[in-house]
Amino acid sequence: MQQIKTFFLNCGYFCQKRAVVRLAVVFCLCGAFAAHFFLPFAQPETVSAAKTQGPGTAQTGVGGGGYPEKTALEGQQETDLSLEAGVLEPESFSKPQMLLYNSYAIQKNDMIGDLAINFGLNEDTLISINNIKNTRLIQIGQVLRIPNQDGIFYTVKNNDTLETIAQKYKSDATAIQLANELFSDTAHSGTVLFIPGGRLDWTERQEINGDLFIWPVAGYITSPYGYRRWPFGGNARQFHSGLDIGSPTGTPVRAAMSGRVSSVGWDDVLGNFAVISHHSGYRTMYGHMSTVRVKSGAYVGTGERIGDVGSTGLSTGPHLHFTVYKNGITVNPRTLMK
Numbered sequence: 001m002q003q004i005k006t007f008f009l010n011c012g013y014f015c016q017k018r019a020v021v022r023l024a025v026v027f028c029l030c031g032a033f034a035a036h037f038f039l040p041f042a043q044p045e046t047v048s049a050a051k052t053q054g055p056g057t058a059q060t061g062v063g064g065g066g067y068p069e070k071t072a073l074e075g076q077q078e079t080d081l082s083l084e085a086g087v088l089e090p091e092s093f094s095k096p097q098m099l100l101y102n103s104y105a106i107q108k109n110d111m112i113g114d115l116a117i118n119f120g121l122n123e124d125t126l127i128s129i130n131n132i133k134n135t136r137l138i139q140i141g142q143v144l145r146i147p148n149q150d151g152i153f154y155t156v157k158n159n160d161t162l163e164t165i166a167q168k169y170k171s172d173a174t175a176i177q178l179a180n181e182l183f184s185d186t187a188h189s190g191t192v193l194f195i196p197g198g199r200l201d202w203t204e205r206q207e208i209n210g211d212l213f214i215w216p217v218a219g220y221i222t223s224p225y226g227y228r229r230w231p232f233g234g235n236a237r238q239f240h241s242g243l244d245i246g247s248p249t250g251t252p253v254r255a256a257m258s259g260r261v262s263s264v265g266w267d268d269v270l271g272n273f274a275v276i277s278h279h280s281g282y283r284t285m286y287g288h289m290s291t292v293r294v295k296s297g298a299y300v301g302t303g304e305r306i307g308d309v310g311s312t313g314l315s316t317g318p319h320l321h322f323t324v325y326k327n328g329i330t331v332n333p334r335t336l337m338k
């Protein structure tokens with residue numbers, strides 16, 4: 001309920017913005033335009049004519065006055081006439097177009113999802129076009145580019161052609177060519193193209209929304225990711241490669257995402273540890289466990305118990321040390337967990 005209320009508050013706030021007023025004017029004009037051309041088909045007499053003439057003679061078509069036409073519904077005794085009163089959208093309304101932008105400065109309480117709804121775009125579009133790495137880290141005043149169509153950016157790789165890219169993203173080679181004002185149908189490696197209608201893949205979405213992983217253990221962070229004072233005394237600084245999550249001994253440790261257990265073992269620092277390999281180049285490591293409950297090579301589902309919290313190895317008390325690697329380099333797990 002609170003979320004719905006916030007959403008409407010945001011909408012109200014947002015709608016006061018000039019850009020939107022301008023957009024609203026454009027929409028009104030569009031409405032007038034559509035009404036001018038298409039209202040004759042939506043007039044009650046058309047519908048009533050269809051009613052009196054019966055199925056098969058309803059007015060259909062695009063512009064220029066309808067004409068009697070046989071429909072698939074002909075011969076059916078009981079027909080929902082309202083289905084026949086529709087008019088096809090002119091093809092020109094959905095034909096490929098050049099990519100154009102407006103801009104919008106982020107206001108207090110704006111959220112990418114709400115902005116996308118307000119601009120009639122999907123979230124992937126705003127995320128990709130504005131190179132947003134984490135939707136929770138957008139800033140007031142940050143200026144977003146608002147494109148005139150849905151789609152995402154894509155960096156061309158070796159051996160890509162417009163056709164293969166179009167296929168991958170269920171787009172259309174001609175649409176890609178037009179959106180990017182390409183004079184030929186070849187794309188050079190390294191070029192960034194706008195892919196009309198393209199969507200981000202699941203992993204990209206979860207990374208950006210910060211919910212790729214679940215919390216591997218119920219607890220609180222006793223030591224965050226990054227530089228910290230060496231916890232065993234002295235003034236030395238140390239890079240802490242993961243999160244320490246404090247939790248009582250024996251608390252279940254769960255796989256932060258599904259994957260394959262790639263190693264299980266003992267380390268003088270990490271104590272009993274397990275490593276899970278996931279898709280998209282991710283690996284997670286769980287250290288200091290009192291017991292490891294999985295074997296190397298096993299497949300585990302998200303949330304499956306892989307061990308128990310402990311204080312084995314170099315540890316000051318019961319906690320889980322949790323590291324996330326992306327393509328072999330540690331990343332801050334906090335940006336990938338809700």
Ligand SMILES: [Zn+2]
Pocket residue numbers: 223240242243244320321322
């Ligand atoms: Zn640690």
